Amino acid sequence: MKRRTTSSTTEILDLLKASGNAMSHDMIQSSLDSKVDRATIYRVLNRFCEDGKVHRVVGDDGKQYFAICSNCGAKKQVHSHNHIHFRCLQCGTVECLDRELSIPLPEGYVAKVHNLVISGFCNECS
Numbered sequence: 755m756k757r758r759t760t761s762s763t764t765e766i767l768d769l770l771k772a773s774g775n776a777m778s779h780d781m782i783q784s785s786l787d788s789k790v791d792r793a794t795i796y797r798v799l800n801r802f803c804e805d806g807k808v809h810r811v812v813g814d815d816g817k818q819y820f821a822i823c824s825n826c827g828a829k830k831q832v833h834s835h836n837h838i839h840f841r842c843l844q845c846g847t848v849e850c851l852d853r854e855l856s857i858p859l860p861e862g863y864v865a866k867v868h869n870l871v872i873s874g875f876c877n878e879c880s
C-alpha cells in the first residue's frame with residue numbers, strides 16, 4: 755500500500771526543514787525508512803522545485819541535492835539562488851552558505867540560475 759501523497763509531501767518538506775542542509779534522494783529515502791517509494795520522492799521534490807519551496811543543487815559528484823528555500827526570492831521579485839553551496843568531502847554534508855555570489859559576466863549577459871558548489875572540508879571536518 756502506498757502512502758497518501760499528501761502525507762509524504764509533508765514528511766519530505768519537514769525533513770528538509772529539520773535538516774537545514776541539502777539532501778540527495780538517497781539521503782531522503784533512508785531518512786524516511788523507505789516508507790515512501792523512490793518515484794514519489796522524485797515527484798514530490800520536482801513539485802517543490804516548481805513551487806519555489808525547494809531548490810536543486812548538482813554536486814561535483816553528479817548527484818542532485820535539494821535544499822529548502824529560505825531567504826531566496828523572499829525580498830526580491832525574482833526567485834533566485836545566488837548563494838554558494840558547499841559539499842564536504844569528509845562527511846558528505848551539502849550546505850547552503852549564506853554568501854551572496856556575483857560572477858563577473860561579459861556585458862549584456864544576465865545571470866538567472868547559479869549552480870555553484872564548492873567542495874572541501876566543512877568547519878566540523880577541517
Ligand SMILES: [Zn+2]
Nearest residue numbers: 808809823826
Ligand atoms: Zn529558492
Ligand SMILES: [Zn+2]
Nearest residue numbers: 842845876879
Ligand atoms: Zn564535514
Ligand SMILES: [Zn+2]
Nearest residue numbers: 821837839850
Ligand atoms: Zn541553497
